[in-house]
Amino acid sequence: MARNGCKKIVIVNGHGGNNHLLPFFAQSQLANPHDYVVYVFQNSGYGAGRPQLHSRTDQHAGESETAHTMISRPDLVHLDRAATESGADLNRLDLPAGVYTGIWWYAKFPNHYAGNGADATTALGQFDMKAWIANIAGAIRAVKSDQMSPRLQKEFFEGSRQPATKR
Numbered sequence: 001m002a003r004n005g006c007k008k009i010v011i012v013n014g015h016g017g018n019n020h021l022l023p024f025f026a027q028s029q030l031a032n033p034h035d036y037v038v039y040v041f042q043n044s045g046y047g048a049g050r051p052q053l054h055s056r057t058d059q060h061a062g063e064s065e066t067a068h069t070m071i072s073r074p075d076l077v078h079l080d081r082a083a084t085e086s087g088a089d090l091n092r093l094d095l096p097a098g099v100y101t102g103i104w105w106y107a108k109f110p111n112h113y114a115g116n117g118a119d120a121t122t123a124l125g126q127f128d129m130k131a132w133i134a135n136i137a138g139a140i141r142a143v144k145s146d147q148m149s150p151r152l153q154k155e156f157f158e159g160s161r162q163p164a165t166k167r
Contacts, residue, residue, distance in 0.1 A: 002036040007150065010143050012136055013042045016059065033157035037149045041139040046131040054119035057089050062115020067125035082118035085111040 001009050013022050022040045029038045055063040070077050092107040101107075108114070159165075 007036050008143050010039045039143050043135055046128050051124045055116045057115045059114030061113045061117050063119040066117035066120035070122050071125035071129050087113040087115045
């Protein structure tokens, strides 16, 4: 994209598994000077008026994700199968706060299903998709008008060439 003249690149994150990786990727873009800025957008919420969720646990293939799929790909949703496996959090690790292991997800959700997709509704899916679209549009407008990030990134790269020099 940069080779084709793009000066601002927005990565829209639609998957919770990328919540740490994509900001790290954007940060790693400061390793070498270039004339484009990478932005990462992660949805910050759905706002007021959202239909009430029935599920306490609502993650992978849970109520919200199933509702979203009911809107985007209804042919893939089989609510009659949603209750055939448990999406309960088994919470099988007992580690102190701040300790991470890559097996955390399996320890919590061995069926790779977190929540109850059977509670999904098209009303929830439609509300969330409209909010998601509005949030992306707002993020793109903010990035388009942002003049400070490119200016600060240029300053950063110029300063990194001679780090001991006072400005």
